[in-house]
Amino acid sequence: MRDYDVQGMPAGELDRTRRDLAASLALARPGSHIRAPIMAHISAIDAELAERASAPLRVCSCRFSTTDDAWFDGHLWEHPGHIERDLSRYQELAFVVVDRC
Numbered sequence: 001m002r003d004y005d006v007q008g009m010p011a012g013e014l015d016r017t018r019r020d021l022a023a024s025l026a027l028a029r030p031g032s033h034i035r036a037p038i039m040a041h042i043s044a045i046d047a048e049l050a051e052r053a054s055a056p057l058r059v060c061s062c063r064f065s066t067t068d069d070a071w072f073d074g075h076l077w078e079h080p081g082h083i084e085r086d087l088s089r090y091q092e093l094a095f096v097v098v099d100r101c
């Protein structure tokens, strides 16, 4: 499933690529051999998007934020004065909000 390099792609590029693949799939004849690799690539993108959506958001003292651990750790390494913000009080608040729904 990870034959396609989707992990390093920015979110916007993932969305554009997925749309292009969906358009290509719509144009491919039923039973065409090109359908399988297109569908596999779409599945890889969907899996990557789902993984990113489930990852916790990390926020820096400079307000830089991402769900990508490697990117965030790289940011902290490049900016030694920055620190990761503690979001635990917001996570507790989110649980309270969810409980009330």
Ligand SMILES: [Zn+2]
Pocket (backbone or CB within 6 Å): 060, 061, 062, 063, 064, 075, 079, 082, 083
């Ligand atoms: Zn920062």
